[in-house]
Amino acid sequence: MPTGPEERPPAPPCRVTVTKEGPLLLDGPVEVALDDGTVVRxxxxxxxLCTCRRSRTYPWCDTSHRRRTKR
Incomplete structure (x- = not known):
């Protein structure tokens, strides 16, 4: 007999960690729905996850938010 959604145990909450000047850190695995309708996993x-939108691999963070130091 098929199991309906009401019979499944609740999923554990996804933990999101907000960093002061960097990305959002999530416990994976994750799926991200982008504003153009695509879903990346x-x-x-x-x-x-990038929050500054400077990342070349958006929505994934590539550390572009870090300030560059001159030598």
Whole structure:
């Protein structure tokens, strides 16, 4: 007999960690729905989502938010 959604145990909450000047850190795996309707997925155990939109791998963080220091 098929199991309906009302019979499934509740999913554990997804933990999101807000960092002061960096990405959002999420416990993975995650699926991210973008504003153009595409869905991207990461199966990693921890995922960093870009919040500055400077990342070349958006929505994933590539640390572009870090300030560059001159030598």
């Amino acid at each position: 990461s199966d990693r155990f921890a995922v960093a």
